Amino acid sequence: MASTVIVGSGLAGYTVAREARKRNKADEIIVVTQDDGHFYSKPVLSEVYRLGIPVNELVSRTAEEMARQFKGRVLADTKVLAIDPAARTLALDRGSLGYDKLVLALGAEPAALPLDSESLGCLVTVNSLADYRRFRQLAEGKKTIAIIGAGLIGCEFANDLVRAGYAVTVIDIAPLPLPRLLPDANGQYTYAALEGLGVRWHLGTGVAALSRRGDSIAVALSDGTQLTVDLVLAATGLRPRTELARRAGLQVAHGIAVNRELRTSDRNIYALGDCAEIGGLWLPYIAPIAPAARAVAASLAGGPQSISYPCMPVTIKTPACPTVACPPAPRAEGRWHSIVADDGVQSLFQDSNGQLLGFALSGAYAERAAELAPALPALLH
Secondary structure (H helix, E strand, O other): OOEEEEEOOOHHHHHHHHHHHHHOOOOEEEEEOOOOOOEEOHHHHHHHHHHOOOHHHOEEEOHHHHHHHHOOEEEOOOOEEEEEOOOOEEEEOOEEEEOOEEEEOOOEEEOOOOOOHHHHOOEEEOOOHHHHHHHHHHHOOOOEEEEEOOOHHHHHHHHHHHHOOOEEEEEEOOOOOOOOOOOHHHHHHHHHHHHHHOOEEEEOOOEEEEEEEOOEEEEEEOOOOEEEEOEEEEOOOEEEOOHHHHHOOOOEOOOEEEOOOOEOOOOOEEEOHHHEEEOOEOOOOOOOHHHHHHHHHHHHOOOOOOOOEOOOOEEEOOOOOOEEEEOOOOOOOOEEEEEEEOOEEEEEEEOOOOOEEEEEEEEHHHHHHHHHHHHOOOOEO
């Protein structure tokens, strides 16, 4: 009996397990994870207060329930130390495990901040349910929270935390929030909407140092501003987990490099989700996972499937300013055309012929996303 081993128990890993089982009823499927293996919706973590979900109810299925669902095994609390592609084995912290096919669904980790050890010790990050539980424990009874990072996660947490009654300050070296997703007009709208909710901004400056002052944290900004808060949340973006693949000799660019079948430079190893890069694209979002998982499962079953991606708009969960963005490709030529109204902003990125290549929709205009998306070129044909 052949075996497929999947490393990672997030949405990508478990979706591959389910899709692979649909196509193959006999082979062994094993999910290996350094976490507890319980399944939950990671995107929900930045809106738990708004949704009113008790932390102990965030898990939708236990590891045992997931294993029964895909009729396989979950090796929880198990760390993969190394991959030996020649021998097709994994070195684990509790022995070794062989595989016929290997799927890497390693996810991404918080990007490191260039701070000293004392400053780093003052930070909290949220990249898993365990992280979120710790954050909630630390936030209990606190009043002021600083968020480093005005990107997607930072803005979503800012909206959620200020609605929960915290005094929230957001810090970023960028001049406006969400600079990678939004043009200036939409960024300014987001700035004003969250400021109206109570968020305080310190943009165009970074964090120079953090230090503990009793139960508080002193925050020194690079522009000389001094803040005192109860808790500091780092939301400075993610980087794909690639070290395991790199040490195994697999090709790595920004993420683990895969072809249109999601196959790495080793024909028996696949990668998908936040750890993978396909055609120069790194897409750390939910939408690409399902089609990628189906393509991997098809290849595992012996019928290689070349993946294609339509445009996939990103919904930013900031109820104070509903926003949907689909940025143009990095080297696309054109310019933004913005309509600014009291109830929202519509920005369309068009080339010299008027072809729509991207959009950013804020406020009332967010409802146009479904109408505009079909006009955009595919990410991968």
